[in-house]
Amino acid sequence: MKIVTICGVGIGSSGILKVNAERVLAKLDIEADVVAADLASVQSVADDAQVILTSAEFVDAIGPTFADVIVIVNHFDLTELTEKLERALG
Amino acid sequence: MALPPLPDEAIVLGSLAPDWRSAVAVAGAALTASGAARPGYSDEMIRMIDEHGPYVVIAPGLALAHARPDDQVISDGLAVVTLASPVSFGHPHNDPVRVIVGLAVESVGGHLDLIADIANVFNDQSRIGALADATRADDVRAIMGVGAGSGSGSSASAGGSASGSSAGGSASGSSAGGSASGSSSEGGS
Numbered sequence: 001m002k003i004v005t006i007c008g009v010g011i012g013s014s015g016i017l018k019v020n021a022e023r024v025l026a027k028l029d030i031e032a033d034v035v036a037a038d039l040a041s042v043q044s045v046a047d048d049a050q051v052i053l054t055s056a057e058f059v060d061a062i063g064p065t066f067a068d069v070i071v072i073v074n075h076f077d078l079t080e081l082t083e084k085l086e087r088a089l090g
Numbered sequence: 091m092a093l094p095p096l097p098d099e100a101i102v103l104g105s106l107a108p109d110w111r112s113a114v115a116v117a118g119a120a121l122t123a124s125g126a127a128r129p130g131y132s133d134e135m136i137r138m139i140d141e142h143g144p145y146v147v148i149a150p151g152l153a154l155a156h157a158r159p160d161d162q163v164i165s166d167g168l169a170v171v172t173l174a175s176p177v178s179f180g181h182p183h184n185d186p187v188r189v190i191v192g193l194a195v196e197s198v199g200g201h202l203d204l205i206a207d208i209a210n211v212f213n214d215q216s217r218i219g220a221l222a223d224a225t226r227a228d229d230v231r232a233i234m235g236v237g238a239g240s241g242s243g244s245s246a247s248a249g250g251s252a253s254g255s256s257a258g259g260s261a262s263g264s265s266a267g268g269s270a271s272g273s274s275s276e277g278g279s
Contacts, residue, residue, distance in 0.1 A: 007142075007145060008138050008141065008142040008145065009138065009156065009157065009158050010198060011156060011158075011159070011193075011195060011198060011201060011205070012146065012154045012156045012193060012205070013145060013146065013148045013154060015201065015202065015205035016148060016154070016205060016208065016209050018202075018205075019202070019205055019206045019209045020209055020213065039142070055145035055148070056145075056182065057142055057143035057144065057145040058142070058145065061142075073183045073184065074148070074149045074150060074183075074184065075148040075149055076148070076149045076209065076212045076213050076215065077149070077215070078213060
């Protein structure tokens, strides 16, 4: 499974999402490849992704995708991340 | 610990910045003062937010401001700015912001340990409030788990050699009393 995290540069908030998503997935015992990317590369990076994690600001710009786009409000809230990932993957 | 050190120059407490642009500019100036970025980095950080919106407000009360690794970045660096009065970034859930963490990274590839450590710090949800209430630079370093780096006057050449100076993270008295830089007003509103 592939999960892509998206932000403007592919460093800050998407990096936090990647790190914390990997922690949550490990705890849920789900194997996945989590990749942080910037908005400009979303179409190429995410074309085989099941899930995109991002902030509300990027949803429109991500455009059409087969992936489940999940909006995260508090990037440091592992409970929010766990609930939303479980819902998308379960 | 992959977080870069936080010298006094990189910490501004109780800034009177009246809006998000000035608050981000204060973080940029702190990154410049500590030798991590050139003066143009502030505008780059502001431009990211102009372009993409308030997504940098990644948790209630906290903005993680940064721009691309480019020629405005001198070395990996962090800055922490707390605001005397919270400002709005226009975020639907996480406003108002009391703490700006400014981030400069040299390359996209080499920063993941640093980002993981930022997550380590702030996954403890009490840390944002603790930073907002901090009154001394040493308190900020203790909350972030970093040291002050090599001496006080680390000027623009910093070289990026984060040698083991700060391993303990206890921020014990290395820098003397007058370290509460820029805390011009305390107690808010």
